Amino acid sequence: MQKSSVDIRSLQIGFGGLKVLENLDLHVGESEFLVLLGPSGCGKSTLLNAIAGLIDVKGGEIHIGGRDVTWAEPKDRGIAMVFQSYALYPRMSVRRNMSFGLKVAGTPQSEIERRVGEAAQMLRLTSLLERRPSELSGGQRQRVAIGRALVRHAGVYLFDEPLSNLDAQLRAELRVEIKRLHARLGATMIYVTHDQIEALTLADRIAVMQGGVIQQLDTPKKIYREPVNRFVASFVGSPAMNFIPGRLARGGEMVFVAGVNRLGLNGYVFRSQPTDAPVVLGIRPEHIEMTGADDQSSVPARVEMVEPMGADTLIWCRLADGTAFSFRRDADAQVRAGDALAVRFPADALSLFDEASGQRL
Amino acid sequence: MTAVAQLLPASRRPKRMTPARWGLYAFIFITALYFLLPLYVMIVTSLKPMAEIRQGNLLALPAAPSIDAWVKAWTSACTGLTCQGIKIGFFNSLRILVPSVGISILIGSLTGYALSLWRLPGANILFGAMMVVAFIPYQVFIYPLVRVFSFTGLGQSLLTIVIIHTIFGLPTMTLLFRNYFASLPVELFKAARVDGAGFYQIYALIMMPMATPMIVVAVILQTTGIWNDFILGLIFAGRDNLPMTVQLNNIVNSTQGERAYNVDMAATLLTALLPLVVYFGSGRWFVRGIAAGAVKG
Ligand SMILES: Nc1ncnc2c1ncn2[C@@H]1O[C@H](COP(=O)(O)OP(=O)(O)OP(=O)(O)O)[C@@H](O)[C@H]1O
Ligand SMILES: [Mg+2]
Numbered sequence: 001m002q003k004s005s006v007d008i009r010s011l012q013i014g015f016g017g018l019k020v021l022e023n024l025d026l027h028v029g030e031s032e033f034l035v036l037l038g039p040s041g042c043g044k045s046t047l048l049n050a051i052a053g054l055i056d057v058k059g060g061e062i063h064i065g066g067r068d069v070t071w072a073e074p075k076d077r078g079i080a081m082v083f084q085s086y087a088l089y090p091r092m093s094v095r096r097n098m099s100f101g102l103k104v105a106g107t108p109q110s111e112i113e114r115r116v117g118e119a120a121q122m123l124r125l126t127s128l129l130e131r132r133p134s135e136l137s138g139g140q141r142q143r144v145a146i147g148r149a150l151v152r153h154a155g156v157y158l159f160d161e162p163l164s165n166l167d168a169q170l171r172a173e174l175r176v177e178i179k180r181l182h183a184r185l186g187a188t189m190i191y192v193t194h195d196q197i198e199a200l201t202l203a204d205r206i207a208v209m210q211g212g213v214i215q216q217l218d219t220p221k222k223i224y225r226e227p228v229n230r231f232v233a234s235f236v237g238s239p240a241m242n243f244i245p246g247r248l249a250r251g252g253e254m255v256f257v258a259g260v261n262r263l264g265l266n267g268y269v270f271r272s273q274p275t276d277a278p279v280v281l282g283i284r285p286e287h288i289e290m291t292g293a294d295d296q297s298s299v300p301a302r303v304e305m306v307e308p309m310g311a312d313t314l315i316w317c318r319l320a321d322g323t324a325f326s327f328r329r330d331a332d333a334q335v336r337a338g339d340a341l342a343v344r345f346p347a348d349a350l351s352l353f354d355e356a357s358g359q360r361l
Numbered sequence: 362m363t364a365v366a367q368l369l370p371a372s373r374r375p376k377r378m379t380p381a382r383w384g385l386y387a388f389i390f391i392t393a394l395y396f397l398l399p400l401y402v403m404i405v406t407s408l409k410p411m412a413e414i415r416q417g418n419l420l421a422l423p424a425a426p427s428i429d430a431w432v433k434a435w436t437s438a439c440t441g442l443t444c445q446g447i448k449i450g451f452f453n454s455l456r457i458l459v460p461s462v463g464i465s466i467l468i469g470s471l472t473g474y475a476l477s478l479w480r481l482p483g484a485n486i487l488f489g490a491m492m493v494v495a496f497i498p499y500q501v502f503i504y505p506l507v508r509v510f511s512f513t514g515l516g517q518s519l520l521t522i523v524i525i526h527t528i529f530g531l532p533t534m535t536l537l538f539r540n541y542f543a544s545l546p547v548e549l550f551k552a553a554r555v556d557g558a559g560f561y562q563i564y565a566l567i568m569m570p571m572a573t574p575m576i577v578v579a580v581i582l583q584t585t586g587i588w589n590d591f592i593l594g595l596i597f598a599g600r601d602n603l604p605m606t607v608q609l610n611n612i613v614n615s616t617q618g619e620r621a622y623n624v625d626m627a628a629t630l631l632t633a634l635l636p637l638v639v640y641f642g643s644g645r646w647f648v649r650g651i652a653a654g655a656v657k658g
Pocket of ligand 2: 044045046160161
């Protein structure tokens with residue numbers, strides 16, 4: 001099975017007057033698992049369809065495996081695709097669904113049987129081969145759709161929200177299966193989702209998109225720890241990151257000032273020269289620490305509400321000046337609404353954003 | 362709490378026969394009678410000899426049912442100058458029907474499929490206009506079409522009438538299939554394209570097998586429409602291919618001496634037989650086809 005890289009150069013796509021993608025550049029390496037993550041309508045499917053050759057581009061180039069395929073037919077691009085609605089051929093058995101593409105391409109019967117058998121075994125579909133799609137469960141249907149892509153032995157696999165029609169448990173199961181498949185085939189995969197858990201668990205790299213623009217393209221860890229702007233920070237992570245408005249002040253070391261609260265920023269790596277402009281501090285709920293009241297760097301807070309979430313507990317608090325935030329503790333944390341406590345915001349886990357532009361400082 | 366609960370009436374299954382229900386049943390009964398009574402009269406009359414009919418007992422059952430009138434209507438009733446019964450017309454109609462239905466469905470489904478892929482903002486207005494066109498009375502087109510066919514030299518022939526029926530069937534067939542195909546998920550078409558199937562392969566191997574209910578609806582619509590046609594057949598089919606409806610008219614109107622009511626009735630029933638069989642044979646499919654989107658815009 002060959003592996004291909006995907007190279008997209010200043011891609012432009014529009015529908016009528018509406019510009020969906022403008023000057024988009026993206027490089028996906030061989031054997032890489034890239035996830036396109038973003039809210040509804042941001043152009044993820046549009047990008048994937050353009051790579052597959054299912055919509056015409058207005059400008060730019062698409063290269064797959066080093067070959068310019070901008071105007072090639074979908075079947076000649078060395079790609080395979082899995083759709084959100086499964087898109088199985090309803091009047092054909094599972095076997096015929098999986099072999100249809102190979103038949104159309106004129107593959108010898110013995111080779112078709114070998115590939116279908118192999119894919120069916122990999123996806124545990126062997127006993128279902130003679131059934132119609134209507135006689136399958138949602139999870140089985142999506143496995144057939146994946147199988148139909150696998151038999152093509154493509155260099156690049158494209159997935160458009162393949163799990164979003166399934167219930168939570170099946171989604172988790174198939175997620176693992178897809179990850180295993182990637183490890184086993186080593187093929188290049190581009191995977192669209194708006195589910196951040198899928199993105200964080202599957203991806204080698206994530207491209208977070210908004211409004212047709214890739215906001216950040218990085219490893220899941222970097223995206224999570226060092227979001228480049230407020231959009232990425234708030235879109236990734238659940239429960240969501242806390243945002244506290246304030247400004248920066250210089251007093252020996254840099255400090256963040258929000259009302260009466262001051263927070264030392266020793267240990268925060270600035271990307272740009274800090275200014276006096278208003279800023280927003282972001283911190284994830286699991287990075288806030290509970291301390292004793294005598295700790296120099298701690299801030300007093302009052303507990304407003306406690307939300308048990310199974311493995312851990314989300315605690316909603318307010319600072320003395322009314323600023324609300326939440327943080328995460330073990331499920332056995334002895335905290336009740338009304339308690340007074342002291343918390344610490346470790347500088348190395350913070351993110352600071354310019355309030356006007358939303359960019360990371 | 363319990364006291365309050367006892368004051369409320371227990372929930373009960375609603376009474377079966379409300380006045381509205383009675384009204385509904387009465388309406389259905391009267392409607393059924395309205396349509397079934399003439400049919401009943403026709404059937405009993407066709408089974409009576411003329412002597413019995415002359416007594417004037419319209420609703421009475423035949424004293425000794427006989428199919429003589431049916432045999433005569435089929436084999437030896439006079440349709441104008443020849444007296445070979447209505448079977449000539451039956452086979453003429455069949456020869457007009459089969460190619461017309463087949464070709465109009467084939468072309469209509471193909472154009473409907475092509476148009477379903479054409480999803481532009483103004484498309485729905487265009488299809489609305491097509492629907493209106495489909496309802497323009499035939500009479501408007503007849504004279505121009507007669508001129509066109511005489512100009513092309515086809516004149517009146519089997520081919521002419523098949524072409525005419527195909528043309529008049531196209532707007533409805535196209536819309537029927539377009540609406541059905543447009544209701545299918547686009548991803549199905551995309552998947553087939555990734556699989557390498559071309560325009561005609563997708564049509565023949567994926568779209569048409571899915572459209573079975575639509576095909577049944579189309580066959581019913583076209584069969585009844587074409588079978589019941591009178592004027593187009595009269596004008597375009599030519600003397601040798603006159604359809605059954607025209608032959609029936611000739612039988613009923615070319616009577617010498619006493620009017621043979623039993624033969625007329627039998628001939629009429631014979632003419633109506635095919636649409637009836639089609640309806641009864643495909644009722645379930647028809648409903649399914651309508652439900653699958655035949656009527657939605
Ligand atoms: N065929 C089309 N005609 C016109 N506009 C379209 C078409 N397809 C998509 N769009 C528009 O392009 C934008 C991007 O759509 P796209 O389907 O790529 O979003 P998406 O990121 O996949 O969203 P989702 O998560 O809901 O699937 C949207 O604003 C959408 O309205
Ligand atoms: Mg999408």
